[in-house]
Amino acid sequence: xxxxxxxxxxxxxxxxxxxxxxxxxxxxxxxxxxxxxxxxxxxxxxxxxxxxxxxxxxxxxxxxxxxxxxxxxxxxxxxxxxxxxxxxxxxxxxxxxxxxxxxxxxxxxxxxxxxxxxxxxxxxxxxxxxxxxxxxxxxxxxxxxxxxxxxxxxxxxxxxxxxxxxxxxxxxxxxxxxxxxxxxxxxxxxxxxxxxxxxxxxxxxxxxxxxxxxxxxxxxxxxxxxxxxxxxxxxxxxxxxxxxxxxxxxxxxxxxxxxxxxxxxxxxxxxxxxxxxxxxxxxxxxxxxxxxxxxxxxxxxxxxxxxxxxxxxxxxxxxxxxxxxxxxxxxxxxxxxxxxxxxxxxxxxxxxxxxxxxxxxxxxxxxxxxxxxxxxxxxxxxxxxxxxxxxxxxxxxxxxxxxxxxxxxxxxxxxxxxxxxxxxxxxxxxxxxxxxxxxxxxxxxxxxxxxxxxxxxxxxxxxxxxxxxxxxxxxxxxxxxxxxxxxxxxx
Ligand code: ADP
Numbered sequence: 001x002x003x004x005x006x007x008x009x010x011x012x013x014x015x016x017x018x019x020x021x022x023x024x025x026x027x028x029x030x031x032x033x034x035x036x037x038x039x040x041x042x043x044x045x046x047x048x049x050x051x052x053x054x055x056x057x058x059x060x061x062x063x064x065x066x067x068x069x070x071x072x073x074x075x076x077x078x079x080x081x082x083x084x085x086x087x088x089x090x091x092x093x094x095x096x097x098x099x100x101x102x103x104x105x106x107x108x109x110x111x112x113x114x115x116x117x118x119x120x121x122x123x124x125x126x127x128x129x130x131x132x133x134x135x136x137x138x139x140x141x142x143x144x145x146x147x148x149x150x151x152x153x154x155x156x157x158x159x160x161x162x163x164x165x166x167x168x169x170x171x172x173x174x175x176x177x178x179x180x181x182x183x184x185x186x187x188x189x190x191x192x193x194x195x196x197x198x199x200x201x202x203x204x205x206x207x208x209x210x211x212x213x214x215x216x217x218x219x220x221x222x223x224x225x226x227x228x229x230x231x232x233x234x235x236x237x238x239x240x241x242x243x244x245x246x247x248x249x250x251x252x253x254x255x256x257x258x259x260x261x262x263x264x265x266x267x268x269x270x271x272x273x274x275x276x277x278x279x280x281x282x283x284x285x286x287x288x289x290x291x292x293x294x295x296x297x298x299x300x301x302x303x304x305x306x307x308x309x310x311x312x313x314x315x316x317x318x319x320x321x322x323x324x325x326x327x328x329x330x331x332x333x334x335x336x337x338x339x340x341x342x343x344x345x346x347x348x349x350x351x352x353x354x355x356x357x358x359x360x361x362x363x364x365x366x367x368x369x370x371x372x373x374x375x376x377x378x379x380x381x382x383x384x385x386x387x388x389x390x391x392x393x394x395x396x397x398x399x400x401x402x403x404x405x406x407x408x409x410x411x412x413x414x415x416x417x418x419x420x421x422x423x424x425x426x427x428x429x430x431x432x433x434x435x436x437x438x439x440x441x442x443x444x445x446x447x448x449x450x451x452x453x454x455x456x457x458x459x460x461x462x463x464x465x466x467x468x469x470x471x472x473x474x475x476x477x478x479x480x481x482x483x484x485x486x487x488x489x490x491x
C-alpha cells in the first residue's frame with residue numbers, strides 16, 4: 001500500500017513536471033494562409049507560439065495562388081450600393097457546392113469572413129477597387145459581386161501582411177524551418193506534443209494546444225489511390241509538399257476524416273507527353289470556353305457530353321470528372337477560327353509546335369481523329385448533328401444552339417484533362433476548428449484549419465470563387481484564437 005501511494009505521488013509529481021515542460025502555449029504546423037493566420041491570432045491573444053514548417057521557407061501554396069477573397073455585407077459593397085447578405089452567400093455556395101458543404105462550417109465561414117476581410121483592409125491590405133467587388137467568372141458565378149482583388153493579385157499579400165503584423169510579438173514566437181512534424185503525442189487523452197524530424201534529429205516539442213495547418217494531399221499519389229481510386233492517374237498541379245501529413249497525423253490520434261472520396265478535378269490539363277504534364281490552365285476555363293463559339297468537346301468514345309458554351313463553368317467541370325480518364329478533346333475547324341477571329345487558347349501555333357501530344361492540326365477530321373485515337377465514326381456523327389442543329393436553328397440535346405457550323409479545314413484538336421489543384425477531403429472539425437473523432441467528440445488540444453480540413457467542409461463538391469484564400473484565413477484566425485484560449489485555461 002505504501003509502495004502504491006509512493007508510486008502515485010511519483011506519477012503526480014511527474015505529471016506536474018511534464019505540465020511545466022511546455023515549449024510553447026500553441027504549436028502551429030504549416031505556414032500557408034491558415035498557418036500564418038493561426039500563428040498571428042494565437043500571438044495576438046498573448047500565446048507563446050512555436051511555428052513548425054517542413055519547407056526551407058514560409059508561405060506554402062501562396063507561392064502559386066492568386067489573391068481573390070469573397071465576403072458578403074462588406075463596406076466596399078455598401079459603398080457601391082451592392083445588395084448582398086450572408087444568407088445569399090450561403091445559398092450561392094450551396095448551389096455551387098451541390099449542397100454538400102457542412103452547413104455549420106459553411107455558416108461559420110460566411111459569418112466570420114466579413115470581419116476578417118475588413119480586418120485586412122484596416123490593416124492596410126491594398127485593394128484593387130477597379131476590379132472588385134466583382135462576379136468572378138471562374139467556376140460557377142455568384143449571384144452578386146462579392147469577390148475582392150488585392151493589389152498585386154497574389155495570395156502571398158495576406159501572408160506578408162500577417163508576417164509583418166506578427167513582428168510586434170516576435171519575443172513570443174519561435175519559427176522552426178526545415179522541420180517536419182511526423183507524429184502527434186497524446187498524454188492522458190490530450191494532444192500535448194509533436195514529434196519532429198530535422199537536421200537536429202528527432203525532437204518532441206510540447207504545447208497546450210496544437211494546430212494542424214498542413215494543407216491538402218494533392219501530391220500524395222498513395223492517398224489519392226487509397227481514397228479516390230478513380231483519380232489514381234489524374235494529373236496534379238499541387239506543390240510537392242501537399243502530402244497530407246496532417247490528415248495522417250490526425251487520423252493516428254483518432255480524428256475523423258470526411259469526404260475523402262471527393263475529388264473535383266478541374267479542366268485545363270494539357271499533357272505534354274504520356275505521363276508528363278503541362279498545364280493550359282486558364283485558357284480553357286469559362287471565359288474562353290463560353291465566349292469562343294463552335295467547338296465541340298468529345299470524350300474518348302468520341303461522344304459529346306456537355307453544352308460547351310455554358311457560361312457556368314461548374315457543369316462542364318463536373319461532367320469532365322465523369323468521362324473516362326477525365327479526358328476530352330476540344331475539336332474545331334478553320335471556319336470557327338475565322339468566325340471567332342482567334343484560336344481558343346493563346347499562342348496556339350507555338351503550342352502546336354511545342355506540345356504536339358496535346359495540340360494537333362490536320363487536313364481532315366479523319367486524320368485528326370486518328371491522331372488522337374478517337375473513333376472517327378462517332379465524332380463524324382457529332383459533327384453532322386451539330387451542323388444539322390445549326391442549319392435548323394435548333395437547340396441540341398445539351399441545351400446549346402450552335403452559333404457556327406463546321407465548314408472547312410484544317411481541323412484542330414486540344415487534349416484537355418481534369419487536373420487536381422486542391423483536395424476536398426479532410427480532418428473533421430467543429431466551428432471552433434476543434435478536431436473531432438468519429439463519435440463527434442473533441443480531441444482535446446487539437447485544432448485544424450485550412451485545406452487540411454478539406455475544401456468540401458465549407459464548399460461542398462465544387463469551388464466557389466474567392467474561397468481559395470478566404471476560408472484558410474478565416475479558419476486559421478479562429479483556430480489560433482481558440483487554441484490560445486484553451487492554452488490559457490491550462491495555465
Ligand atoms: P493552407 O492553404 O491550408 O494554409 P498550404 O498548402 O498553403 O495550406 O500550406 C501548408 C503548409 O504546411 C506548407 O507550407 C507545407 O510545407 C506545410 N506542411 C505540410 N506538412 C507538414 C509537416 N508534416 N510538417 C511541417 N510542415 C508541414
